[in-house]
Amino acid sequence: MIDHSLVVLNSLSGKKEPFRSIKPGYVGMYVCGPTVYSNVHLGNCRTFISFDLIYRYLNHLGYKVRYVRNITDAGHLENDEDTGEDRIAKKARIEKIEPMEVVQYFTVDFHQILKKFNNLPPGIEPTATGHIIEQIELIKKILKEGLAYQVNGSVYFDVLKFNETYQYGKLSGRKIEELIHNTRKLDGQSDKKNPQDFALWKKAEPQHIMRWPSPWGDGFPGWHLECTAMSTKYLGESFDIHGGGMDLKFPHHECEIAQAEAINKKPPVKYWLHANMLTLNGKKMAKSTGNNILPMDIFTGKNDKFSKPYSPQVVRFFMLQAHYTSVLDISQDALDASEKGYQRLMEAVNKLAKHQSGELKGEFDTDKWLKNCYAAMDDDFNSPLLIAHLFEAVKFINLIIHEDHPINYNQWKILNKMLPVFIHEVLGIGVEKESSSLAKEKLKQTVGLLIDLRNKARINKDFETSDQIRNQLKEYGIHLKDGKEGTNFTFD
Ligand code: AMP
Ligand code: ZN
Numbered sequence: 001m002i003d004h005s006l007v008v009l010n011s012l013s014g015k016k017e018p019f020r021s022i023k024p025g026y027v028g029m030y031v032c033g034p035t036v037y038s039n040v041h042l043g044n045c046r047t048f049i050s051f052d053l054i055y056r057y058l059n060h061l062g063y064k065v066r067y068v069r070n071i072t073d074a075g076h077l078e079n080d081e082d083t084g085e086d087r088i089a090k091k092a093r094i095e096k097i098e099p100m101e102v103v104q105y106f107t108v109d110f111h112q113i114l115k116k117f118n119n120l121p122p123g124i125e126p127t128a129t130g131h132i133i134e135q136i137e138l139i140k141k142i143l144k145e146g147l148a149y150q151v152n153g154s155v156y157f158d159v160l161k162f163n164e165t166y167q168y169g170k171l172s173g174r175k176i177e178e179l180i181h182n183t184r185k186l187d188g189q190s191d192k193k194n195p196q197d198f199a200l201w202k203k204a205e206p207q208h209i210m211r212w213p214s215p216w217g218d219g220f221p222g223w224h225l226e227c228t229a230m231s232t233k234y235l236g237e238s239f240d241i242h243g244g245g246m247d248l249k250f251p252h253h254e255c256e257i258a259q260a261e262a263i264n265k266k267p268p269v270k271y272w273l274h275a276n277m278l279t280l281n282g283k284k285m286a287k288s289t290g291n292n293i294l295p296m297d298i299f300t301g302k303n304d305k306f307s308k309p310y311s312p313q314v315v316r317f318f319m320l321q322a323h324y325t326s327v328l329d330i331s332q333d334a335l336d337a338s339e340k341g342y343q344r345l346m347e348a349v350n351k352l353a354k355h356q357s358g359e360l361k362g363e364f365d366t367d368k369w370l371k372n373c374y375a376a377m378d379d380d381f382n383s384p385l386l387i388a389h390l391f392e393a394v395k396f397i398n399l400i401i402h403e404d405h406p407i408n409y410n411q412w413k414i415l416n417k418m419l420p421v422f423i424h425e426v427l428g429i430g431v432e433k434e435s436s437s438l439a440k441e442k443l444k445q446t447v448g449l450l451i452d453l454r455n456k457a458r459i460n461k462d463f464e465t466s467d468q469i470r471n472q473l474k475e476y477g478i479h480l481k482d483g484k485e486g487t488n489f490t491f492d
Helices: 042-060 087-095 099-116 129-144 159-165 176-182 223-235 246-264 295-300 312-320 332-354 366-378 383-402 409-426 437-459 463-475
Strands: 007-010 015-018 026-031 064-069 148-151 154-157 198-203 219-221 239-245 269-275 278-280 328-330 478-483 486-491
Touching: 007 269, 026 042, 026 223, 042 064, 042 099, 042 239, 042 269, 042 278, 042 295, 042 312, 042 409, 064 223, 087 099, 099 295, 129 148, 129 154, 129 198, 129 219, 129 223, 129 246, 154 246, 159 176, 159 246, 198 223, 198 246, 219 223, 223 239, 223 246, 239 246, 246 269, 295 312, 312 332, 312 383, 328 332, 332 383, 332 409, 366 383, 366 409, 383 409, 437 463, 437 478, 437 486, 463 478
Parallel strands: 026 064, 026 239, 239 269, 278 328
Antiparallel strands: 007 015, 148 154, 154 198, 198 219, 478 486
8 A cells, every 4th residue: 555645625524634444445435326317428427537536546545445336227306306207217208118228228328438538447336226125124224213204105204303313414514494494385295294305215106117116115216315225235334435426415415414324323424525517618517408518429529519529538638637626617728728738748658668768867856746746646636736747747758858868767767657657547548549639630730741742743743743642542541632722631
């Protein structure tokens, strides 16, 4: 284990706290996964990339991390107030397919997208439907504690009763009086005693196809319950890290705390970490508003938001250039800057690997640099600061290469080893393959040069050369088209 003074921003205290895992050397981390009723948008991906960074760094420090990230495949209704259709059942109804087909399709899509972003898979990826028995057991326990009530085949968590002994709202900083004041009065249609109460089990109406038998009749679990069931099953009654996007703090995570405390009478989580939102045009990316972009649309360039494609590694790099707790707005300018930065970083690493080492010492304190890099990551996983330090090294590398200085062997050894470690292992930024935008850009420049040479040949009436260029390029699948504006080209 590398001995480090890692501090993390704990949403529960609102403060940065030294990270001490419950069991030395081991970390239990649970992150709320996607509800698989639609393609993940880029905003969702940001949250999963943020936790991938955290997972990678903890692994890098030598912790044995058990990372659990669930798949929500039942119980997530359209509205937070426990009303509306199940999101998956609704999609199945609209598409006239089985709910399991919806779940399968979007789970596969989710995995494929995260793989493109170079995310590591979690160690356990449990599903809500695979843990119905566990959820029913939890409800029985909460009922036994007198902190839930049964009405017409549904079971609700009694928030006011819970709040008499515990504190509801401590994660999101809400006071129960404010909650009572701010929530809409019940309209007489609801079975709930109070509007703050939330469903643990909902009775399934006859048309509701996603249903399971229970002691309270056929129904389905409330959304918040699955995460309590799965996190405590795999990580224990108290575990180290619980993560998710900021928007899940309330009510989802608040309800998770209440459920777990009602059963185990102690806080379930030591450090609550929340990733901030990705915005587009200054507004939160969200499925419901249409203000979002799908990862594949950005990779292929087929979208009406940006004029060119960006590779998964460039988009990942762009995201890591902001701290995970800051809001990040996506724009063409920002992506262009990240693309350039990514290329500069990769080029420097490649050049350094090939550079001769010798005796001359350059003006660069490698030990201090290394300390700074770790200090950045130890300060609540500050990836933008780490990247700034990586660019200090890039500047130095470019300088010595430009001036053809040899580099001191020890400096070379540290940089040549640690730059790739930080870039690939810690930040998880991969190397683009052939189809990378860098390769494409270079190809464009090369073809442009050949077009210039062909034009010169034509001016000089050297048609043999100009035809040779055209025909040879055609053989490579590059077609020149002469027009009024000059010569353009297309690829096969
Ligand atoms: P969902 O499938 O809606 O439950 O969302 C999956 C994850 O994506 C949750 O952790 C959300 O908090 C997160 N999320 C949703 N929208 C955004 C966004 N615009 N930026 C960052 N994370 C988001
Ligand atoms: Zn959750």
